[in-house]
Amino acid sequence: MCSLSLFHYSEYLVTAINNPRSLSLDSFLLNHSFEYNLAALSSWVEFTLEKLLFPELKQITWLSTVGLLMVIFGDCLRKAAMLTAGSNFNHIVQNEKSDTHTLVTSGVYGWFRHPSYVGWFYWSIGTQVLLCNPICVVGYALASWRFFRERIEEEEITLIHFFGEEYLEYKRKVPSGLPFIKGVKVEL
Numbered sequence: 001m002c003s004l005s006l007f008h009y010s011e012y013l014v015t016a017i018n019n020p021r022s023l024s025l026d027s028f029l030l031n032h033s034f035e036y037n038l039a040a041l042s043s044w045v046e047f048t049l050e051k052l053l054f055p056e057l058k059q060i061t062w063l064s065t066v067g068l069l070m071v072i073f074g075d076c077l078r079k080a081a082m083l084t085a086g087s088n089f090n091h092i093v094q095n096e097k098s099d100t101h102t103l104v105t106s107g108v109y110g111w112f113r114h115p116s117y118v119g120w121f122y123w124s125i126g127t128q129v130l131l132c133n134p135i136c137v138v139g140y141a142l143a144s145w146r147f148f149r150e151r152i153e154e155e156e157i158t159l160i161h162f163f164g165e166e167y168l169e170y171k172r173k174v175p176s177g178l179p180f181i182k183g184v185k186v187e188l
Helices: 001-018 034-055 055-059 063-086 115-130 134-163 166-175
Strands: none
Touching: 001 063, 001 115, 034 055, 034 115, 034 134, 063 115, 115 134, 134 166
16 A cells, blocks of 8 residues: 555656646546556455465565565656656647657666656556565556557657657667567558
């Protein structure tokens, strides 16, 4: 619960600092989607049932420690991406380029094209590793991977439209950061 609370509160806080014009209650990301809420509920149900039926499964300290490290790494990477992007970061893929919109390629964006998604991906899986929830580890990994594959493709179409060759050159040099996700394919 601490990890979940910190993640959502810090989403709001960093948005308030970086991009106050886009700040709303939605910035907490609590109403992200029905699927997100279903995933959270599933993890709580799995944890409770396994704690009652197989309590020894929930006492694998080294595995919980790995999960905690994933949670910390993922959340720090996501917040670093939000802070680095500044007012360019928005929770909603933008359809129109604003006058102040620039292509951010420095900091954590020099490591990954989509560091906020990489952070969220590992944070979400890490929460389930932390809880020793084997079913949700697999479910979260598959669902998160699919969501971010589709989101990255959608976002990259927009970024190519906004920045053209500058983004394509960046895309050639810097990986997406997520396993087996290359981004939108560009045919020349």
